[in-house]
Amino acid sequence: MVNKIRLSIAKFAAKIASQVAKLGSGSGGNFPGHVFFKVAGQEALFDLSHEMKVGPILVTGTNGKTTTTTLLIKLLSHDTEIRKSFENNTINSITTGILKGKGDIGVFEYGIRNKTYGIPDTIQRLVDPIGVVYTTISREHSQVAGIKNPFDEYVEAKTLLSKNMTKGIVISNADDPLTANIAINKQKDIKVNFYGLDIDDIDDIFEGSNSLNCPNCGKKLEYSQKFLNHRGIYGCSCGFKRPELNVKLVDADFKTDEWDLTIEGELYNYTNNQDVSFNVVISVPPFGFHNIYNTLASITAYASFTPRIENIENTIRDIFNNLDMSFIPPGRFEVVKIDSNKYVGLGQGDNGDAARINALFMDQYIDGPLEFIYTTPDVNEEEIFEDHLKVIKSLNPEHVIVVPGRKSIEKAEEYYNIIAEEFDAVFYPLSYEKMGERIDKLVQLAQDSKYNYVIMTGCGEEQEMWENIKQKLIKR
Structure with missing residues (x-):
């Protein structure tokens, strides 16, 4: 007392x-x-x-x-x-x-x-x-x-x-x-x-x-x-x-x-x-x-x-x-319709369970080839990557874009090399310290994608990154 x-x-x-x-x-x-x-x-x-x-x-x-x-x-x-x-x-x-x-x-x-x-x-x-x-x-x-x-x-x-x-x-x-x-x-x-x-x-x-x-x-x-x-x-x-x-x-x-x-x-x-x-x-x-x-x-x-x-x-x-x-709290996964026929599902998925949930949500909308924009885990998060890779394989995207989700660009590139063994993939070494530039590039990648179905998930700053991307896509 x-x-x-x-x-x-x-x-x-x-x-x-x-x-x-x-x-x-x-x-x-x-x-x-x-x-x-x-x-x-x-x-x-x-x-x-x-x-x-x-x-x-x-x-x-x-x-x-x-x-x-x-x-x-x-x-x-x-x-x-x-x-x-x-x-x-x-x-x-x-x-x-x-x-x-x-x-x-x-x-x-x-x-x-x-x-x-x-x-x-x-x-x-x-x-x-x-x-x-x-x-x-x-x-x-x-x-x-x-x-x-x-x-x-x-x-x-x-x-x-x-x-x-x-x-x-x-x-x-x-x-x-x-x-x-x-x-x-x-x-x-x-x-x-x-x-x-x-x-x-x-x-x-x-x-x-x-x-x-x-x-x-x-x-x-x-x-x-x-x-x-x-x-x-x-x-x-x-x-x-x-x-x-x-x-x-x-x-x-x-x-x-x-x-x-x-x-x-x-x-x-x-x-x-x-x-x-x-x-x-x-x-x-x-x-x-x-x-x-x-x-x-x-x-x-x-x-x-x-x-x-x-x-x-x-x-x-x-x-x-x-x-x-x-x-739904800011930064959580949502599917946004942009243009007349493009669906972009995006939001935090920083563990395997969350990424699977996001993929299951996105699956309700997919009716054609899919692009997966994947934001990676960091050093010492190999278990998270293994779970994420299962989700990527389950959705079987036609194209994968890999971007660092956390700080280590080197580790992100290691994860990319594993993904590139099985999928048509490209890597963008975007800096964590320049978060604004990372956000703008992710927005551009989703907006300019030739695919009508895009999922963007993985690791990242829960609200700052995901909510900013979402709002910028909505306003375009």
Whole structure:
């Protein structure tokens, strides 16, 4: 416990810092949280967090964090006042979100790449969440601060965010063996709500999708159905298998201009301490199969914590039936139509799972020869390149353009030489330091392409590069 006077002074100082920084929308930055810690100390976050009578919810995963957080904020804000932060994955941004907001529930995005920088055990102890939402776990950046980041340590870091929870709910993607395993291991301690697909109409179209080793015994998992990369219906001879779903997609009508999704739920609501059920049909933009998972994650978390359980079906319909593509965060993958008949799909794809998702999204539009503009990983990110190469091979482009996505031009050229062994390809050694020139050249390459279908994805500055390219293509 922190002295109440000191806590009040710290909150006042943070309020002044907020005004000085002229904070805008979203997470509001890190500065007020930084000032709060300078005055009260980091341990004061525990006291600050407990000012919320229900408590905070943390959203984590490799992909889908920001979109899931955005959707969950929309849903819960429809029913009650909440505190929030997104896109800024630090302890300071969570603290700022608590300080700036009002309400008894908080929703905070929290990305973790390793234990040292992500401090997941510290975040769990100080924030003391009543909910942790897991989207997916897949190989992400192979290095953090120049140090190789082993995948098993990355998974462990994600696990620590909920490992010591003694109250609340863990919400997990049941179709992902890695997130499912984390939640299964928490069932002895607290409630767990699983979400996933219960439908035959979705199949992973790409050959060579990853089949994970069983997180329980290490044997190769057997899949009866693959939905997307390593997500699907799986099992192992040791008894590990996909858990039963609390919230599930049971039907889908994939029309050209909209998708009608039928979602059923039967789960535990923490705020009211009772089980609830619902059945809704929602109409959404054709936003890609990956956003079905983000939709399910946000709905599961919403139904788990809304104080107004009588509103669940109406709120879900109100939010999703009025959804447009603006909910997608800046820099994320979108398909832009330029000229009269050219489709350019572009956006961040800095791990294999994200690149596969982008390719699956683009595949809905492809009806002819394809050009792939690929932005490469860096030194010590060979595993990411291997995953990216599988995606390139799956789409089988007629032509490939290779551009450094990160700093090393030399490493990018090595990756290019591997690609050029199998594809008609060309390399542009564009400098990271001259990002403006890199952006302009990528815009030109897409605009001047002789192909009507172009996909541009891989590594790069998440918002600065991708969003600038997108906006410049739209304005042309």
